[in-house]
Amino acid sequence: MDSLKNDTFVLSKAVMSPRILLSHKKIEIILNRLACQLIEKYNDFEEVVLVGLQPRGIHLLNRLVELLEKDYGIEKVINGKLDITFFRDDFRRFDKTLSPSSSEMELTIEGKSVVIIDDVLYTGRSIRAALTALDNYGRPNDIQLLVLIDRRFSRDLPIQPDYIGAQVDALEGDKVRVQWKDISKEDTVFIEKR
């Protein structure tokens, strides 16, 4: 009876702890695939701007830029970091104040192809805010969306990604968390209960 109790305890603990969705090896392969997909579409990257969303899309942006420039020999990948805090539609809907990050957008997107880069696509509201925020930097030729994780069937808005690292069917209460090796010990994607 005691052993049964113990087993149940272990089992419930396993369910509660974060489950690994993607390991660092898998993420490495995915990053390379995403980089190749971008090269296939944009070739020399002259007319392309990659825009990472603050705060969490920046890590993915930096990794892709590094891969493209170092491993695939692209001369210059024009990129910027965009903060969308003041463009969000959920201001005053939280108990806490939304705190902004800095934007580093020393560029124009006039006539360029823009690729918005974020780690997890969930409701689509961040992307809507990003589209509004991008208006301030010019009229782009077209805008595409690249995400590491696409949480399917959870969108509030008609927004779909063009480049997807992996697709996940997570429950509404679950949280998909991406951890990057530049701030933690290795790249991993977790799924956990809130």
Add this chain to the structure above:
Amino acid sequence: MEQLSVNHLLGIKYLKEEDIQLIFKTADRFKEIINRPIKKVPSLRDITIANLFFENSTRTKLSFELAEKRLSADVINFSASQSSVKKGETLIDTVNNILAMKVDVVVMRHPNPGAALFLSKNVDACIINAGDGTHEHPSQALLDAYSIQEKLGDMRGKKIAIVGDILHSRVALSNIYALKMLGAEVKLCGPKSLIPKHIDSLGVNVSTDLMQTLKWCDAVNMLRVQNERMDLNYFPSTREYAQLYGLNLKKLESLKKDIILLHPGPINRGVEITSDVADSKNAIILDQVENGVAIRMAIIYLLVAKLNIPST
């Protein structure tokens, strides 16, 4: 995910150091935005703000109005000279009538000290004090400290002097609170008649020697002589004041070190500072004006963030 500890901005006295740091951090982001080609964000598009000015103002009023518009708020303006206040309406009645038009935030300047505090207790809106008599002018103190910090870095241990008409200055009182809270040393300098008694109880040094004060400090805030508030003669003549407490290029150059020069405006050129000093590289008077918009955007943004939409 921090937030302000207060629901109104009535004075620096009511803030904590973390509040000031949060306002500064948020202002950094807004400064980025107001230096972009398109200087506007849609954060406050569902908010209406009333600017009530019961006393004259150019800079503060324009700065607040610009900050509100850059945040996409709807703005209504009111100045006492063209209003029913002249017909004898009380402050609470005036403000409640304006609030009945569904206004969320009130920015008020009033000649009576404590007017903003009084209003915050009696009406249901977020109140921002844009100067109450000779009491406080918190947004000015925040933009002054922000501008100094931008030039000197961390304020801890920095030496800041405030020179001139301390007695009638709400800028001085708010500045003392803010600078002390951020860890700076503060020295006041001016003719004895314009320095309030017991001001040293706020933990500041007092001096009547301008040159000695200038040699001591890293930054100096030259206050305006507020002739409009002087009901009697506090010094023999403007000429004498300018000679003893006015800053000219000769005095500035004799220091043989660079100090930062602030002025809350409007400048009486030739009285508290001469034109060549006001336009010198030491002066950050125009930086103050630019930072004023960013600081006021941050104040309004952070206060409005606390006006949660009730979930129905």
